[in-house]
Structures are given as C-alpha cells and as structure tokens.
C-alpha cells in the first residue's frame with residue numbers, strides 16, 4: 001500500500017515518522033508542496049493522498065488527481081469548506097477529515113485570548129516594554145463578572161464552556177443543534193438575538209458554512225451590549241470585518257480577538273517582517289491595543305498536529321483497504 005502526502009511541514013515530520021514506524025507495511029512518500037493541478041501527478045501510483053492546505057481543492061485539482069488514479073483523499077484538518085464537492089462527487093472521491101484533533105487546543109487559545117482582552121494585557125505589555133510600571137489606566141475586568149455567550153456548542157465550544165465555568169463566568173449558549181447535557185443545565189438561549197442582548201463577551205465556535213457567512217454583521221452587532229468583547233477562533237468568514245472595525249471605532253465593541261480572517265490565505269503563516277502587510281485592514285487591527293490578532297494558531301499545538309497526522313494517515317489506510325473510516329466525510 002502506498003500513501004502520498006502533500007504539504008508536509010517540518011513540524012509534522014516527527015508525528016509522521018512515528019506513524020511510519022508503527023505502520024511499516026505502508027510505503028509513504030511526501031512533498032512540502034501543496035496539491036495543485038500541477039503537483040497532482042506526484043501521487044500517481046498511490047492508493048490514497050493525504051493533504052492539508054487552505055488553498056481550494058478545485059475541480060481542476062480534483063480532476064488532475066483522479067486522472068492519476070487517486071480518489072481517496074484524507075485531509076489533516078477539520079475544515080472542508082475549500083472542497084469543490086460537486087467535482088468530488090463526479091469522481092466518486094472518498095474524503096475524510098479530522099473533525100476532533102484537539103478541541104482543547106482551540107478552546108484554550110480562544111479563552112486565553114478572551115482573558116487577555118479582559119485584562120488588557122496588550123496595553124499593559126506595551127507600557128511595560130516602555131518601562132512604565134504604573135497601574136492606571138490599565139484596569140482589567142474579571143471573568144466571573146461576565147456573561148459569556150458561546151455560539152456553537154460542538155466539541156470545541158463545550159471545552160470552552162468548561163474553561164469558562166472554571167473561571168466562574170456566567171455562560172449562555174446558542175446552537176441550532178443543542179447538546180442534551182448543556183440543555184439539561186439550562187445554558188441555552190433560544191435565539192442569537194437573546195444571546196446578543198445578554199452577553200458581555202461572545203466567543204464563536206461554528207463552522208464557516210454559507211449560512212454562517214457574516215453572521216456577525218452590522219445588524220448583529222447593533223443588537224449586542226455596548227462595550228461587548230468578541231472573540232473569533234472559528235472561521236474568518238463568520239465576521240463582516242468592516243462592521244467589526246466600525247464597531248471598534250464607535251466603541252460598541254470594546255475589545256476584539258481574532259485568530260482567523262476572511263482573507264487570511266496568503267497572509268497568515270507568512271513572514272511579513274520588514275515588509276508592509278498587503279492588507280490595510282489587518283495592519284489597522286494589529287495596531288490597535290484592544291485587538292488581539294493571531295495568525296490561525298489556535299489549533300497549533302503538538303498534540304493537535306500529532307492527531308492530525310495520525311488520524312488522517314489511518315483514514316487513508318482504511319480507504320485504501322476499501323473500508324469507510326469513522327471520520328469519512330458524508331457529502
């Protein structure tokens with residue numbers, strides 16, 4: 001059996017070597033290049049391809065891969081929003097993702113950022129770097145005094161809720177598909193409008209599916225409390241970033257944390273030191289003391305990377321054996 005992997009980063013290699021050692025019967029070949037119509041031929045002769053990229057899996061790319069005989073595709077990440085599913089269907093692609101690699105990685109990061117926003121650590125750090133060790137005016141707020149609205153209560157949202165409970169925050173939640181345990185605890189509000197009206201801080205954990213596109217827009221923001229804090233480590237397209245910037249300018253939004261950005265492909269995970277950002281909105285957001293930007297690193301922990309590699313390669317083997325792994329994408 002042969003697996004060909006695309007886009008392998010240096011930080012994934014130890015996990016890949018570990019997997020290879022545990023699966024000596026599988027021949028593994030890989031490249032650091034992403035899967036494109038041009039690189040598809042590298043997978044020729046493989047039973048499955050393993051991939052991760054934010055670049056779209058377009059019709060052309062999927063056609064090129066199918067043309068070299070590879071229609072088993074295992075993603076090393078959760079998001080499938082960049083796949084042309086119509087094309088995938090036409091070629092009968094078997095696709096898997098890694099829906100649960102480490103909910104804690106993302107939940108922890110989002111809650112660390114939310115705590116940092118409440119304690120104004122960016123302003124404090126800037127003061128300290130200038131040798132100004134005075135307290136005022138950088139006074140913080142306590143988590144236990146906040147009503148935190150959690151939008152999306154899947155695996156990640158539920159870990160975030162547990163962290164919030166540890167802090168003693170009052171949690172309210174919204175999900176189209178409520179979780180039975182949280183429902184029994186009475187955490188849910190019935191509508192997003194109710195959540196917006198009650199929450200001092202809001203954190204998002206919903207997928208970037210079309211129906212959630214610009215969920216947080218000017219209308220939604222207008223229904224939120226004055227001085228609301230917003231944290232988004234889910235998907236960039238959940239936010240109408242212009243509306244968020246307007247909200248920050250007016251003070252309606254007091255603080256904002258973002259780990260994802262609608263136009264992040266080609267911007268995040270690139271080195272811009274000594275260069276101007278190619279995106280004036282990101283430059284503006286990064287410069288603000290009440291905004292924390294991280295470049296889609298919420299997921300980026302040793303545990304998560306290991307799970308992404310191991311689970312995707314296991315799924316690739318299952319597909320190659322004609323089996324349907326538990327993490328096959330139903331589409």
Ligand code: COI
Pocket residue numbers: 052076077078079080296299
């Ligand atoms: C995903 O798993 O879809 C993520 O958002 C993390 C990705 C940057 C590897």
